[in-house]
Amino acid sequence: MPITRSQLRASVFTTTAKATSPSSKEITSKYFSSKTNVNETKQPNKSSLNETVTRKTTRKHIIIETEESSANINLSGALSSERSVDKLEKRLEKEPSKPPVGWEGVYNTIKEYRKNIVAPVDTMGCERLADEPSDDITLQTSRFQTLVSLMLSSQTKDHVTAAAIQNLRQKLPGGLNLDNVLQAEEKFLDDCISKVGFHRRKATYLKQTAKICKEEYNSDIPNTVEGLMKLPGVGPKMAYLCMQVAWKQNEGIGVDVHVHRITNRLGWCKTGKAGPEATRQSLESWLPRSLWQEINPMLVGFGQTICSPQYPKCSKCPVNNMCPSVTYNR
Template sequence: MPPFTRSSSTLQSSVEGDGIGVDAEWSFMTVVQLKAQLKERGLPVSGVKSVLIERLDSMTTTTTTSKYFAKQPSSPADVATKTKGKTAVKTPTKRKSPTKSKSPGKSPGKSPGRSPRRVRIEPGTLKPPANWEKIYSLVEELRADRSAPVDTDGGEALPEKHLGEVVYRFQVLTALMLSSQTKDAVVGETMRILQGHGLTVENIHHTDHETLNGLIKKVGFHNNKTKYMKQSAEMILTQYNGDIPPNADELMKLPGVGPKMAYIVENIAFDTASGIGVDTHMHRMFNDLKWVTSKTPEQTREQLEGWLPRDKWASINYIWVGFGQEVQQQKEKMLRKCVASSSPREALGLVKKLGLDVQKEAKRFGLEDDVKSVM
């Protein structure tokens, strides 16, 4: 039989054993190819791979690396290096990743890149911002007339108190559920429509989805809110004896009710303030004032609770939500109230810091002289 064909540059050497001639080029063949060649030559094929590995290990030639027949080391750290005069067969070994030390505060199983869980801020543990009391008192003064949209179409003003406490509390919850992503005027209109049909937990429970969805169609995300209202009515009847849950933690178990809504409902319905309800407008304003440094309303809530006295928790939402509405939507009225306040210069500086262009709006409403007189 003719020998294997190979290029002249191939290094050759053979080891005789059991009548089998083995050269370096064989090490690059697959077992199937080797068996075919051996059968063609009439040679035995059993144990081909193990025999060749043993023979190649003892070959005296230049180092040859084979992806098919390279001898595997007995352990990951064992790299076979032969003595001088013999072939050194190096087998790539998988490096063992160094053991990563666990960072304190990180839970086992968390990915290394994940941020550690935020530590809850306990009430009264943060240092209050400078001059916050003066600013807060000024806003309370500017809000004394209670003339913002939230004062007429908010969760505190809309419910029907004359129908009893249970119905009143359910209507408080309903008004807050309707309020997200919806202007107060639309919430007020929708609440009055529902009240015209009898806004009780029993009626909401018995009203079919399509009908209820039609009644609240003007509010934002009315499809989801219809579902949440139906599911909440079911839970209230079956788990809370027909009355809304008695505290914020229980309220948050209702579909569609988050911390902001739960704390506001708890405050209005039960006259209890276990937390501060913070919406996106409050979140923006308090960051503008540097009272907090936060990325979400929930972080703003936690930071406020960290320094704001508890006797302010119940009133902060309606005072500051209404104040923000007037700064954005009722600019002329706000400018007039600032000029007439006990601290006009500070009041105008405050609304300017919160985004109201005092000079532009004063000119627009013919209040330039009034503003200049107090600046």
């Protein structure tokens, strides 16, 4: 089921607060970017009553890094995004969103194109990294591996995530499962995943998540979007993808930066400034539910190979004659 506005606020503002608080020095250097420039000029005689002090201060916005965003979001930007989501929700409540004109033709063309193009997500995507259940791998372990893959994938390229999962699988005594993560030292986990983005924070999240799953979910992972999003470092995209892959339940669309970017470029959504959560709500208001699961890997791979963030390969794009954002003269 779709998450509420309060849960969205929590995913934007409190994701990092769920982890064990690092030192104040680390917070300053890694979590925040704040700069104050001070220029002072004083008269040589400090005792003079006419002493003049000129102080010029320039303060930049404090920037918070979040696991679910591909870029840094400042506080005012986050509030603006939340307001945009609120407006979108109210509008969708009053009148159902109409599907964009011609979307099916564009969708089917991209889908057909992707059948012949192998992208990193097709072989190394986080939904493909867990071991299949077998005599040696329980269903619970397979689901836990899927969750770990998703947690490590944030702001990390697929091949780096795949290598980190392989490191954990090979270096953890007994392999990658919940109990072995619990028993391992956090520094050891950090060494295994050192190439992924925000690896120190994610090592902390892994330990905390394993403990929560052990104590509150009988050594399994949560089986609801709400439960998954209560885990440290897990946002909406991860929760919906985890439900689809680990629990085989289609609760919503997993919208990452690729899906967010491409659907706005195609004119399917007008949520560029509002963010991925607004894009998810917009898409779910008109896209058939049967397509909710396949749209993520389809568009992620399309973004990895053709519709990249910078310098998209419009001349090679199969829908360049239907895309309103094409960057070359037709």
